[in-house]
Amino acid sequence: MKTRAIWALSLLPLHSAPAFAQSADAAMDLARKSGCLACHGLDTRLVGPSWKDVGRKYAGRADAEATLVAKVRKGGKGVWGEVPMPPNVTVREADVRTLVQYVLTLR
Numbered sequence: 001m002k003t004r005a006i007w008a009l010s011l012l013p014l015h016s017a018p019a020f021a022q023s024a025d026a027a028m029d030l031a032r033k034s035g036c037l038a039c040h041g042l043d044t045r046l047v048g049p050s051w052k053d054v055g056r057k058y059a060g061r062a063d064a065e066a067t068l069v070a071k072v073r074k075g076g077k078g079v080w081g082e083v084p085m086p087p088n089v090t091v092r093e094a095d096v097r098t099l100v101q102y103v104l105t106l107r
Contacts, residue, residue, distance in 0.1 A: 027102035034091045036099065042106075049080045055106035068100040069093070 031037050039047040040054075049057075058064035071079075073096060075087035088096065 023102065027099060030095055031099060034088070034095060034099070039085070047083055048085055051103045052106045055103050058104060059107065064104055065097070065100055068103065069096050072096045072100065 028037075028042075031040075041050050043050050043052045045053065054068070058068060061067070071085070072088050072091075073093065075085050077084035
């Protein structure tokens, strides 16, 4: 019985990997359409921080998603330097939430 359970659990990463890849592709398509990639690279700093840097900075914070959604919607300045991030009020809040959830998976 234990062997069966261990074997079944070992298959979970194989089962979830394609779903994560699809989510990553969908998030990147959404980021392109929303204009996010004009200022943020996935793993390189452009005008603003890379998404991986943001993911690392907010990792483990209980309020990370709510904080980042608010920052993306309202804009801000000073956390990553003096160049301000403009408000993103034309991007649907559900899309902002999807993008933030994806960024929080990055390290």
